[in-house]
Amino acid sequence: MTTILTVPGKESTEESSDKCLVERCQHGDRESFRHLYRRYHSKVRSTLHQLCGASSLDDLEQEVFLRAWKGLPKLKQPAHFSTWLYRISWNVAQDRRQAFAKQREEKRRLIAAILPNSHGDRHPATPTPDLMHLHYQDLVQRGLETLSFDHRTVLVLHDLSDLPQKQVAEIVGVPVGTVKSRLFHARSAMRKFLQTQGVQL
Template identity: 65%
Template sequence: MPTAFSDRAEDESDHHLVQRCLRGDTQSFRLLYRRHQQRVRSILYQLCDPSALDDLVQEVFLRAWKGLPKFRQSAQFSTWLYRIAWNVASDQRQAAAQGRTRLQVLTRTATTQQDAPDVMQLHYQDLVQRGLAQLSFDHRTILVLHDLEEVPQKEVAEILGIPVGTVKSRLFHARAAMRQFLQKEGVQL
């Protein structure tokens, strides 16, 4: 009967799946993982060392599982989960600053491309990655969440625990810095 559960669970909201998880249903948490892991992975990829990506994604979902009993049911699960992802990225950044890990990756590969990637596409992906690396962590976070992951400003504010006005301000400055970097690299905007 696992297929009947899977078919029924696919249509359930995150809220209902969280309720099931709180009653000890691990299948529901697996579904939440499948539903959200790609976006969590994408956020972490933009903010952290790609070589540590699998471990960081695991850490996010481990923290989510352990923290589920404290989850405010009035909040949106995805917002709460992305906040955990941001916290994991922040922890990783602090560890790197203290010299416990190295965040510099000398070679980058396009793992998201299935067939032979277009050389210009790789060039622009590399430029974006290098541009993001030039930004402060706060500005990079705002740009990744809002512009690359298309999270609404209000939700970004909730994830980061800052006012919407601060999100708008950081977004403005992050875009300006990215624009300046790209122009310096010869990209016509």
């Protein structure tokens, strides 16, 4: 019986590359997909959390990787797997945002039908936790929620996920110049929000 030993730190870069793993997945190798999942699930989860908040995070993450598995046979550029996966994450987040907006509108109409004199903006806002008990990360998340989805997306992908502007442009499907513009406005808005909460920048 022959035993193959793998020296720590000496694993073949080629064999463990996204391209190689994707190509194996395209031939039905589920173990290679599990490798890709372990490599990217924390990044995907973090991105989804920053784009959508903590609600239904497990379901959203599952949806991303389910779409990835189903779409892998059609992926023509295996080496660009990470960009493709981030785009799926963005699409899932966008779908979630649209579904949430639809549900909120349906609830508003229902309330208006039951209480003809009621207006959505008259309902008391959800109580805001005392900022002194919030961690900085929670404060950043609240700041992200004040941004438009487009601005939040570029800030999350570029500044928080460390993706280059060119890759962000590919994921979102806009020119690099648009990414730069959105990034500028997103950072400016975030700075203003944090300053209003007493954070010294």
